[in-house]
Amino acid sequence: MxxxxxxxxxxxxxxxxxxxxxxxxxxxxxxxxxxxxxxxxxxxxxxxxxxxxxxxxxxxxxxxxxxxxxxxxxxxxxxxxxxxxxxxxxxxxxxxxxxxxxxxVQIPNLPHASVPDGKHAEDNLVEREGGVMPNLPADALPHWDLAKKYDLIDFELGVKISGAGFPVYKGKCARLQRALINFFLDNANEAGYLEVQPPYVVNAASGYGTGQLPDKEGQMYHCTVDDLYLIPTAEVPVTNIYRDVMLNEADLPIKNTAYSACFRREAGSYGKDVRGLNRLHQFDKVEIVQIQHPDKSYETLDQMVSYVQTLVEKLELPWRILRLCAGDMSFTSALTFDFEVYSAAQQRWLEVSSVSNFESYQANRLKCRFKDKDKKTALVHTLNGSAMALPRIVAALLENNQTPEGIRIPKALIPYTGFEFIS
RNA sequence: GGAGAGGUGCUCGAGUGGUUGAAGAGGUACGCUUGGAAAGCGUAUGUACUCCAAAAGGGUACCGGGGGUUCGAAUCCCUUCCUCUCCGCCA
Structure with a gap:
């Protein structure tokens, strides 16, 4: 706040x-x-x-x-x-x-001066774009059909076990997911982020710390017996590492990365947006988090955006970066860049990452502060970004790389998958 | 789940009703000392809110959380959360 x-x-x-x-x-x-x-x-x-x-x-x-x-x-x-x-x-x-x-707690964070005016998602600005648009034949299949064709994802089986939005990944697709997680974590490690493995359930205090509570209570799975919440993103447990913490200026920036499963109730979602992998109740994501000095947080935000860009480039996906307009930004963010990749058979852009600077908004709730050179206490700035969320990446990879011989795996991933084709 | 022990400042640790925001030690910072370092000596070392134009200097709260007893609570009582040990269960 x-x-x-x-x-x-x-x-x-x-x-x-x-x-x-x-x-x-x-x-x-x-x-x-x-x-x-x-x-x-x-x-x-x-x-x-x-x-x-x-x-x-x-x-x-x-x-x-x-x-x-x-x-x-x-x-x-x-x-x-x-x-x-x-x-x-x-x-x-x-x-x-x-x-x-x-x-x-009712007051959202203030938008940064560089945030464009706008009310809705249509008003977001394309910051920059890259990659090559695939040239698919007219009969190209969307990923849910490809999943069936190659027996990669069983949505119905997930319904039986848990419900809609909990798919079962099989064979090479399960392997592909594991490959992506390792690929993302290895890259983050190389970029200087310390890997952590956080809990997947958190207490209410942690939910308040990062702003999910009381704001989005209905979006989280709540284990009422023990009053714990399933995390909607690793941002929650990782950022809460620094709740009620007094840091030294020399400690900054703190860079953490974590893989986690993410759980979202997605109450109120429906229609074509939720088809296939587009919107799930459980999905995998690698998150990057930074705690930074207030004077340097925007510099850091740019670095984080550039970092995520290297990932989509290595995955050879057509991408674009949106600078979110004021009306489309989240409650807690001061400036957000969204990454989208083009999913060629669906012929639509899919959001795969969101990188934000929260300035001191989260830090104030978290009581995460640092002592500067003059021993004065000040709030830190917190930033985080997806690097990246898996399902839509998988959707785009499957759709964009479909060939008569099967689905081609991008070069950077082959050391991780151990195979070049899904056929 | 059963039985027990315990939660005090950056850390360890004392403290069972009255200048205790809290002994002592360690750590850290600064100063002195030294050719330099160590040792030694000295000083300092929490947070939040608030009063004052500001500084200086005051006030209030905080010894896991909440409530109670009392003129007065870190200290007594109730309640709750958490941690640890042993047993059980499970991986």
Whole structure:
């Protein structure tokens, strides 16, 4: 969330920038400023009363020691009254703080100045593109048909075991997935990211830390018996490594990568968007995460985007990078670049990666801070990106590389698959 | 799941009702010392909110979380979470 200080000191600017995200913040911000003033006044009263009580208690102690029982009792009587008022003001303070916090978590992150105006996905800007569009014959098959033809993915079997959106990968496709995971992890390692294996279920505190809670509660699988959530992305456990952590400036940047299965309920999704591998409840992804000094986070964002670009290039897929418009960005992001690859038989672009700078928005909730050279405490900036999500990559690979002889595996992957063709 | 032990500052660790935000040690930083280092000596070393125009300096809260007893709680009581050990179960 945004810091209270920033909101109160720059309220006009905040409202203007929120408007770009289709968020009308004027009323909430006004309420926040009012609540904050109320909080300060109430806290001042509480602190004063507590200070009185503390000093009275000390006096009582001294009087008791010197045997002045009566004088002590007199003071005790005074504290009774004082405690009554402390209780009342204290309750009011708690309520005000709660209100204030409820308001704060409603405010999305502010878009960076370089974010283009726009309301919907159609307004996103193509930043750059590359790769070669495949020239497929008219009877080219979409990946769900290819999956059947070569017995690669069994969607019905997944339905039997779990439900829609939980496919069973078989044979060379299972192997292809494993190859992709290793390929992505090896590349990330080479780029200086430390590999970690995080838990796939997290507690509520972690969900709040990265902003999935309370925002997207309905999108996560919730194990109610133990009150744990299945992770929708490795971003959640990996970023939460740094929750409640005080870092040194010399520690920055922190670069982590992790493979994980990801679980998403995708409540409300339907239609052709969910066909085949396009939208699943469980999928595999390699994530990259960086914790960076606020002055360097945008430089880092560019590096992360360039890094992901090398991956799509090695996979020989036609790609493009979108700079998301203000209206299409996620709640927590300040600037996001999406990667799409062209899935030639479906004749559509599929989002395979999203790389974002959250600035201090997550860090504020996470309480992830660092001490700078002057020993001052400041919030870090957090960034993450998919590098990358597997299913749509698999879809594009299958569709784009189909030949009469079978499906061709891109050169960079062959050392990982151990085969050159799926036939 | 059963039985027990425990959760204190960067770390270890003391502390069972009254200047305890917290002894002591270690670590770290700075200074002195040294040809240089080590040792030694000295000083410092939490976070959040808040008062003050700012600094200096105050105030409040925080000894896992929440609640209670008391004039006063790290210390007593209740509750909850977590960790560890042993047994059981499983991999």
């Amino acid at each position: 945004l810091t209270l200080k920033y909101i109160t000191e720059n309220s006009e600017d905040v409202i203007a920038r929120l408007a770009r995200k289709n968020f009308d913040g004027a009323a909430v911000i006004a309420q926040i400023i009012k609540s904050d003033a109320m909080r300060k006044a109430t806290q001042l009263k509480t602190d004063d009363a507590l200070a009185r009580l503390n000093s009275l208690s000390k006096e009582v102690g001294l009087l008791m020691k010197s045997g002045q029982q009566e004088a002590a009792n007199k003071l005790k009587a005074e504290t009774t009254q004082l405690k009554e008022t402390i209780k009342i003001i204290g309750e009011r303070l708690t309520a005000v703080e709660q209100d204030l916090n409820d308001l704060l």
